[in-house]
Amino acid sequence: MNQKTLTGILLDEGIDLSLNDLSRACSSSIEWVIELVEEGVLEPIGHEQADWRFPGTSLQKARVALRLQQDLGINLAGVALALDMLDEIDTLRSRLCWFEINDI
Amino acid sequence: MDFKDYYSIMGIERNASQDVIKRAYRKLARKYHPDVSKEAGAESRFKEVGEAYAVLKDPEKRAAYDQLGANWKAGQDFQPPPDWDAGFEFSGGGPAAGDASAYSDFFESLFGHSFGSAQAGRRPAGFHARGEDHHAKVLIDLEDAYHGASRSITLRTPELDSSGRVTTKQRTLNVKIPKGVKQGQRIRLSGQGAPGLGQGQAGDLYLEIEFNPNSLYRVEGRDVYLDLPVTPWEAALGATVKAPTPNGPVDLTIPEGTTSGRKLRLRKRGIPGNPPGDLYVAPQITLPPADSKAAKALYQKMERELAFNPRSRLGV
Numbered sequence: 495m496n497q498k499t500l501t502g503i504l505l506d507e508g509i510d511l512s513l514n515d516l517s518r519a520c521s522s523s524i525e526w527v528i529e530l531v532e533e534g535v536l537e538p539i540g541h542e543q544a545d546w547r548f549p550g551t552s553l554q555k556a557r558v559a560l561r562l563q564q565d566l567g568i569n570l571a572g573v574a575l576a577l578d579m580l581d582e583i584d585t586l587r588s589r590l591c592w593f594e595i596n597d598i
Numbered sequence: 599m600d601f602k603d604y605y606s607i608m609g610i611e612r613n614a615s616q617d618v619i620k621r622a623y624r625k626l627a628r629k630y631h632p633d634v635s636k637e638a639g640a641e642s643r644f645k646e647v648g649e650a651y652a653v654l655k656d657p658e659k660r661a662a663y664d665q666l667g668a669n670w671k672a673g674q675d676f677q678p679p680p681d682w683d684a685g686f687e688f689s690g691g692g693p694a695a696g697d698a699s700a701y702s703d704f705f706e707s708l709f710g711h712s713f714g715s716a717q718a719g720r721r722p723a724g725f726h727a728r729g730e731d732h733h734a735k736v737l738i739d740l741e742d743a744y745h746g747a748s749r750s751i752t753l754r755t756p757e758l759d760s761s762g763r764v765t766t767k768q769r770t771l772n773v774k775i776p777k778g779v780k781q782g783q784r785i786r787l788s789g790q791g792a793p794g795l796g797q798g799q800a801g802d803l804y805l806e807i808e809f810n811p812n813s814l815y816r817v818e819g820r821d822v823y824l825d826l827p828v829t830p831w832e833a834a835l836g837a838t839v840k841a842p843t844p845n846g847p848v849d850l851t852i853p854e855g856t857t858s859g860r861k862l863r864l865r866k867r868g869i870p871g872n873p874p875g876d877l878y879v880a881p882q883i884t885l886p887p888a889d890s891k892a893a894k895a896l897y898q899k900m901e902r903e904l905a906f907n908p909r910s911r912l913g914v
Binding site: 498499500501502503504505506518519521550551553554557558561562565566567576580584587588591594 | 624627628631633634644648728730731733748771772773774776779782783784785786787788790801802804805818859860861878880
């Protein structure tokens with residue numbers, strides 16, 4: 495049994511992922527990831543597809559997109575809409591919290 | 599093992615048509631999807647619904663399940679009758695590889711044996727491919743995100759043995775959890791996924807951080823929320839009180855005239871990072887019980903001496 499302590503890489507904003515990394519980590523095709531970019535769900539840095547680099551946090555978003563697509567049977571445009579709305583709910587929640595702090 | 603009533607889980611009649619089953623599933627899946635729902639227990643409910651749908655949407659599995667009869671009640675101790683599935687042929691469609699715990703024991707005892715057989719078969723010699731990436735969750739305490747920790751995790755991976763049968767292989771990894779991790783963030787462990795084929799590289803293992811439920815704190819991103827009970831006099835007059843934080847207790851000033859719903863912010867006392875999160879404390883004004891003569895007398899004194907009508911804004 496391997497008892498050595500492994501140190502992984504924390505995928506935060508400072509880590510870059512390639513198109514290949516993302517498609518492999520989602521067990522999906524490169525084309526599927528490209529579609530996510532076309533829908534505006536993922537925003538890579540770099541103009542040419544070959545140079546695309548994705549912030550580490552993209553994996554979390556791509557995995558949620560994958561699950562929504564598989565579990566709810568919605569197409570990618572619907573997935574993009576759902577993700578935008580979930581983001582908006584988060585923003586509204588934190589604004590609500592801000593108003594509560596500054597409550598008179 | 600408990601019997602599961604897939605029809606009642608989905609809230610449908612036993613004679614529901616395939617269309618009704620599909621609509622019921624879609625509706626419940628939207629409601630309980632763990633990425634969408636904030637309801638407590640959404641994930642386990644979602645898995646339960648997913649399992650029920652996996653059986654009821656498949657005419658072969660549904661027919662076999664129906665054959666068990668309508669007399670079973672949910673939660674009743676259950677053993678499949680011998681040869682219960684004689685005459686049925688299942689065409690796969692089990693849980694995703696690497697997720698051996700996705701379905702209940704009840705499901706596994708009925709349909710578990712037919713999984714994975716489709717993957718059997720030899721690769722041609724000289725075939726090389728990179729192993730698949732695997733995903734797993736690692737549960738940590740909020741305090742671990744403040745200080746960093748190391749966690750031992752046990753992974754169960756379904757594998758084919760030499761005769762093509764599915765077995766579950768267990769392995770244990772010790773993993774360092776860095777300080778400052780957030781819920782849902784992932785740690786990549788290179789080469790710890792599925793082994794490669796031929797001379798192909800092994801895949802990677804992605805660990806998703808999940809916090810153990812905590813009775814004191816609620817976490818959003820790097821911000822941490824705490825409900826702190828205070829007395830009416832602490833809230834009205836102001837006070838310095840002890841408050842717990844994941845980093846140990848602190849002295850907290852409750853400003854004079856604190857009301858319900860107001861929050862106090864302790865900057866940079868959330869999960870560390872760049873930028874660090876904040877800790878928000880919501881004072882909960884808690885009334886002492888009027889359970890003694892002295893306590894009753896004090897409340898009666900307030901009633902007499904404080905001209906206080908909390909309903910004045912309601913016009914009554």
